[in-house]
Amino acid sequence: xxxxxxxxxxxxxxxxxxxxxxxxxxxxxxxxxxxxxxxxxxxxxxxxxxxxxxxxxxxxxxxxxxxxxxxxxxxxxxxxxxxxxxxxxxxxxxxxxxxxxxxxxxxxxxxxxxxxxxxxxxxxxxxxxxxxxxxxxxxxxxxxxxxxxxxxxxxxxxxxxxxxxxxxxxxxxxxxxxxxxxxxxxxxxxxxxxxxxxxxxxxxxxxxxxxxxxxxxxxxxxxxxxxxxxxxxxxxxxxxxxxxxxxxxxxxxxxxxxxxxxxxxxxxxxxxxxxxxxxxxxxxxxxxxxxxxxxxxxxxxxxxxxxxxxxxxxxxxxxxxxxxxxxxxxxxxxxxxxxxxxxxxxxxxxxxxxxxxxxxxxxxxxxxxxxxxxxxxxxxxxxxxxxxxxxxxxxxxxxxxxxxxxxxxxxxxxxxxxxxxxxxxxxxxxxxxxxxxxxxxxxxxxxxxxxxxxxxxxxxxxxxxxxxxxxxxxxxxxxxxxxxxxxxxxxxxxxxxxxxxxxxxxxxxxxxxxxxxxxxxxxxxxxxxx
Amino acid sequence: xxxxxxxxxxxxxxxxxxxxxxxxxxxxxxxxxxxxxxxxxxxxxxxxxxxxxxxxxxxxxxxxxxxxxxxxxxxxxxxxxxxxxxxxxxxxxxxxxxxxxxxxxxxxxxxxxxxxxxxxxxxxxxxxxxxxxxxxxxxxxxxxxxxxxxxxx
Numbered sequence: 001x002x003x004x005x006x007x008x009x010x011x012x013x014x015x016x017x018x019x020x021x022x023x024x025x026x027x028x029x030x031x032x033x034x035x036x037x038x039x040x041x042x043x044x045x046x047x048x049x050x051x052x053x054x055x056x057x058x059x060x061x062x063x064x065x066x067x068x069x070x071x072x073x074x075x076x077x078x079x080x081x082x083x084x085x086x087x088x089x090x091x092x093x094x095x096x097x098x099x100x101x102x103x104x105x106x107x108x109x110x111x112x113x114x115x116x117x118x119x120x121x122x123x124x125x126x127x128x129x130x131x132x133x134x135x136x137x138x139x140x141x142x143x144x145x146x147x148x149x150x151x152x153x154x155x156x157x158x159x160x161x162x163x164x165x166x167x168x169x170x171x172x173x174x175x176x177x178x179x180x181x182x183x184x185x186x187x188x189x190x191x192x193x194x195x196x197x198x199x200x201x202x203x204x205x206x207x208x209x210x211x212x213x214x215x216x217x218x219x220x221x222x223x224x225x226x227x228x229x230x231x232x233x234x235x236x237x238x239x240x241x242x243x244x245x246x247x248x249x250x251x252x253x254x255x256x257x258x259x260x261x262x263x264x265x266x267x268x269x270x271x272x273x274x275x276x277x278x279x280x281x282x283x284x285x286x287x288x289x290x291x292x293x294x295x296x297x298x299x300x301x302x303x304x305x306x307x308x309x310x311x312x313x314x315x316x317x318x319x320x321x322x323x324x325x326x327x328x329x330x331x332x333x334x335x336x337x338x339x340x341x342x343x344x345x346x347x348x349x350x351x352x353x354x355x356x357x358x359x360x361x362x363x364x365x366x367x368x369x370x371x372x373x374x375x376x377x378x379x380x381x382x383x384x385x386x387x388x389x390x391x392x393x394x395x396x397x398x399x400x401x402x403x404x405x406x407x408x409x410x411x412x413x414x415x416x417x418x419x420x421x422x423x424x425x426x427x428x429x430x431x432x433x434x435x436x437x438x439x440x441x442x443x444x445x446x447x448x449x450x451x452x453x454x455x456x457x458x459x460x461x462x463x464x465x466x467x468x469x470x471x472x473x474x475x476x477x478x479x480x481x482x483x484x485x486x487x488x489x490x491x492x493x494x495x496x497x498x499x500x501x502x503x504x505x506x507x508x509x510x511x512x513x514x515x516x517x518x519x520x521x522x523x524x525x526x527x528x529x530x
Numbered sequence: 531x532x533x534x535x536x537x538x539x540x541x542x543x544x545x546x547x548x549x550x551x552x553x554x555x556x557x558x559x560x561x562x563x564x565x566x567x568x569x570x571x572x573x574x575x576x577x578x579x580x581x582x583x584x585x586x587x588x589x590x591x592x593x594x595x596x597x598x599x600x601x602x603x604x605x606x607x608x609x610x611x612x613x614x615x616x617x618x619x620x621x622x623x624x625x626x627x628x629x630x631x632x633x634x635x636x637x638x639x640x641x642x643x644x645x646x647x648x649x650x651x652x653x654x655x656x657x658x659x660x661x662x663x664x665x666x667x668x669x670x671x672x673x674x675x676x677x678x679x680x681x682x683x
Contacts, residue, residue: 025598032636066664075640076634076635076638079638080613080616080638082638083612083638083641083642084609085643085647086641086642087605087609087641089645090601090605090608090645090649091602093649093652094598094601094602094652095598095602098656118602130600137638145618197677214629214630214631217629217630217631217635220628221630228624228626229624231624231634231635232623232624232632232634233616233617233620233623234616234620234624237616237617238617240619243618244618246612247616247617248614250611250618251609252610252613252615255606255609275656277679278653278656279653280655282650282653285645285646285649286646286649288674289642289645289646292642293642323673353628369644386658388652396584414544438576480562513579514576514578514579515581517578517579518578519580519582520582520591521581521582521587521667523668523669524590524591524664525581525587525590525665525668525671526589526663526664526665526668527581527667527668527671527672527675528671529668
């Protein structure tokens, strides 16, 4: 990477930061204090705006850089990620988006607590939401650090640390000053940039092969050195049975996790009605689906044009496949076109990370203030002091994420994202679905469902080869590995559902028919929705 | 349920595509109170139980479930079958179809296609078969709740 690339990329990224800071000050100029405003942006976004913002929240750097990189290195096995990430949205559309919009106010815990003894349920759901958010946040911070280290060349240890700190500081500013309204506009700007960049690169790849997708696949397969096998599953996950089970576990976590991600759920509250929430998801599915289709072209394009050897030489995990592809498509390393395209792609990747990080921070500060703080303090807090707590919580979460991001900088980004999805699917999805659809669900069932998914998911990760017992682990020198899979989903997701059922049937409390009627009527009609 | 829904004209009374905006214009919820249930106002919590038992609500719920339950079963089994096939039967997935395109590629792109199709079908079903009835129930329920809570009737 020459200094020319760096300077241009940093300049473009600086422009993005300036524009987003301007948006933050602009949208927050006269509006201060109300919870409706801070958590939900006044609930007046249109379905199209919210659809772009949802897509912006969802298409993280892990997708843009990670999936294309995996396809470039392992061929078809990378494509399995794209499919899981997209299909998950059907679950959100069918079972979650409209009903959650109708029943809740700001967070996941609102939906559950409406039917139950409020305090324990809120504390449980708040704890699991914050856990999921922090895991997801750390993944994005690590991604930002890696990207900068690659851009600035060499080791860049100090640059990496400063990037993590800088990204953390920026997100705290966006969120605590601008709330949901600023965060949403940042997501929209980022979505447009990311989709624009992806479309441009895809068109260039297809032009290179004269629009012949077949030729693109053949060239990729030939250059990969694996031949036909490159285009079929099995290169990455086709080893022993542990690897195959691990992949099934990941596949389950991906498809079931999206519906439990707190920062996605909180997006449904930014539109006025359930119908608008549904239309936002339809927009989001169109945008996200188109995006993942293009990452497939970019991945195989990188394999065919750059070649897996060059990709692996730059970054063993494949994270630089797309920037390298841009360099080549623009005309090569020493041309203006190559330099510009490379810098644009790098700046878009930065913008992506920054926007996703802001969205997650906002929803986790809502969980801290609206669920945990409001339940743990003795006297009820007013809405204004709750927002003040949320602003402080954003700073606190920023500090925690910066710290963990610095500690975990050598962990694989895609793994951390997969873990966040597994915890969301185990701890948040069972309690959400039971609350919406099960008449006899009780408070004890709700609390057990959350902890019964959360604790096994986290414990199994601690006991997995990711943390100890193998050369690639977090602590390679000790061995307390007792669970063979890297992703806990296959075990912990069923445990969450079973724990919720067990808690309900052993509960002494009789299910409240009136509360269930209220949830069911409200969720399907929108009566009494805010 | 004519007692609970004294002013329920129910399905198909507007022609516009978007009942939410119709509703804003047509002044729902501005009942003058003469249409309140004759048997005296129920307790607020009972309103939801009564609505839940009503035929109109059961119809909305039935329509929702009749689309969503089969759709979830279909897409989840199709996805799980795809993931399991990719991990346990790579030979089948590697079988060529046309040119460089093999079964795995067709199945993967098929997942994208079914996701788009189901999204379209769900949105259409909800818009045509559920939205209007749900909206009417919404205003009726809110009106009943208001009466039950002793608001200005």
